[in-house]
Amino acid sequence: MLTVTSTVFLAAVLIGLIIGFIVLLVLQTLMSARVNRLTSPLYEYAISKAQTEADRIMHEAQEQARALLSEAQSQVAALGEHQRADMEARGKEYRDALDALAATATQALKAHGETFERDLDAMQKSFDTLTHGMEKQVQDARAALVGHVTEAGERLDKAFADMGAESRTRVDKHLEDLFAQAQQEIDAYREARKRIIDMHMGELVGEIAKVILRKTLSENDHADLVKQALEEAKAAGAL
Amino acid sequence: MQETTILNVILRNTFTRADFYRRVDFLREVFERQFFDPNAHEHDLARVVRSFRGDDLAVGLADRDAIVAWGEEVLSSFDRENMQRRMLELKRAADALPKFTLYVPVILSPMHVSSLGAWCRANVQGDVLLDMRVDSSATGGCTFAYGSSLHDFSLSYFIRKERPALMRLVRAYGE
Numbered sequence: 001m002l003t004v005t006s007t008v009f010l011a012a013v014l015i016g017l018i019i020g021f022i023v024l025l026v027l028q029t030l031m032s033a034r035v036n037r038l039t040s041p042l043y044e045y046a047i048s049k050a051q052t053e054a055d056r057i058m059h060e061a062q063e064q065a066r067a068l069l070s071e072a073q074s075q076v077a078a079l080g081e082h083q084r085a086d087m088e089a090r091g092k093e094y095r096d097a098l099d100a101l102a103a104t105a106t107q108a109l110k111a112h113g114e115t116f117e118r119d120l121d122a123m124q125k126s127f128d129t130l131t132h133g134m135e136k137q138v139q140d141a142r143a144a145l146v147g148h149v150t151e152a153g154e155r156l157d158k159a160f161a162d163m164g165a166e167s168r169t170r171v172d173k174h175l176e177d178l179f180a181q182a183q184q185e186i187d188a189y190r191e192a193r194k195r196i197i198d199m200h201m202g203e204l205v206g207e208i209a210k211v212i213l214r215k216t217l218s219e220n221d222h223a224d225l226v227k228q229a230l231e232e233a234k235a236a237g238a239l
Numbered sequence: 240m241q242e243t244t245i246l247n248v249i250l251r252n253t254f255t256r257a258d259f260y261r262r263v264d265f266l267r268e269v270f271e272r273q274f275f276d277p278n279a280h281e282h283d284l285a286r287v288v289r290s291f292r293g294d295d296l297a298v299g300l301a302d303r304d305a306i307v308a309w310g311e312e313v314l315s316s317f318d319r320e321n322m323q324r325r326m327l328e329l330k331r332a333a334d335a336l337p338k339f340t341l342y343v344p345v346i347l348s349p350m351h352v353s354s355l356g357a358w359c360r361a362n363v364q365g366d367v368l369l370d371m372r373v374d375s376s377a378t379g380g381c382t383f384a385y386g387s388s389l390h391d392f393s394l395s396y397f398i399r400k401e402r403p404a405l406m407r408l409v410r411a412y413g414e
Contacts, residue, residue, distance in 0.1 A: 069276070205405065206398045210378045213394065214344060223351040226343050227358060229380030229392035238390045239363055 106211060240316040242328045248313050249329070252305045254356020255369040258349075259333050262302050266314075267326050274319035284314040301349040337367045342374040342382040344393075 217225070233239050253259050269288055273279045288306050306314075317325060339359055347355070356369050363385065374382060379394025398405065 201406075206395060209398075210376075210394055214375060214378050219345060219347060219351065222343065222345050223347055223354070225379055226341075226347075226355060226381040229396075230355070230358060230362070230383075232380070232396075233383070233390055233392045234362055238388075238392070239385065 240312060242325060242332060245313050245316065245325070246329055246332050248309050250366060250368075252308055252353070254353055254360070255371050256333070256338070257371065258302070258305075258352075259368065260330070262306055263326060263329060265302060266306055267322070270317055270319075270322050274322065284317075285311050288314070299349070333368065337364045338370055338385075339363060339367045340370040340372060340384040342372045342377045342384075344373070344375055344378040344381075346373055347371070 230239070249259065249262070253262060266288075269284070273284065273287060285307050288303060341355065341359075352369070352371060359367050359369060376382070376395075377391075377393045379397060380392045382389065382391050382393055384390075
């Protein structure tokens, strides 16, 4: 009897505990739903505010980056423009300086050429005068000598008739040697003057040709001459 | 693509040291715009280079066309990570190439420079880079420095060479 009573009591306690547990579970669920309903807008508000703040920071950062990039591009463009203007100014100065130098060189060359031409004319006249003078002197000397020789020959013929043909031949040969020596000295002088003229003439021709070639040849002509010079260098073994 | 291969492609239509540096610097400027400008959306670099007009940057149309001729394979081998290093390596490699300093009497057009460069590659050394200078005393030919020697093949050389004939002419004129 006691066993049955205890069993019933235990069963009733167990059922009571189960019912109590179920009630607690239902209450917990109801409370959680209620808390969620109360706190959800708060969470959403916090998240939304954080998202807005993050977007604002990102937007500001992008704006700053764009501003920096735009400023850098502007500075690069300004610097490029400045460099271009500087280069153009320098190029103009360089061209002006080249033109001035070319004009000065041309004038100097022209003056040099005129001076040289005058010197050359003077030298040529001096040379001609000297040559004519020497030739006249030689001719006079020859004529005088011939006269003397003729006179002396007649006297010699008369005085040394007994010396024979051999002696006359020796005298004639001696006189011919004298004439030949005088002629050689004249030729040597003429050749020396010609060498001096040749030397200066070569330099002058070269300088004049350079100035004329620079001014008259086209770019194609210059390029062809450069290539021909390289071919010449290769043929000469310089390459 | 290796730097050596890129350099060989560049040298096909680049014959002077000045052209080399100007074109590589221009290309670097294009790459910097493409790789670091967020507004750049074009990925075809050859098209980007071709889109530049002559007065956009300090290069001419000849330089622009020469870069386009290098091909998409060369241009696409650069990216934002390897660009600086590759440019530096290319310049070092170019500095190590044989140097041929050519003095000419006037400024020559890119067409003539290319012709002279091709001649030097064929007759002097296969990978030589010209260093073009303007010197009016080289009129009638040229002057060049190669190795450790300076050679004068200007009009002065030809006058010295033909001096006897010239003297005969002068003498004939004088007589």
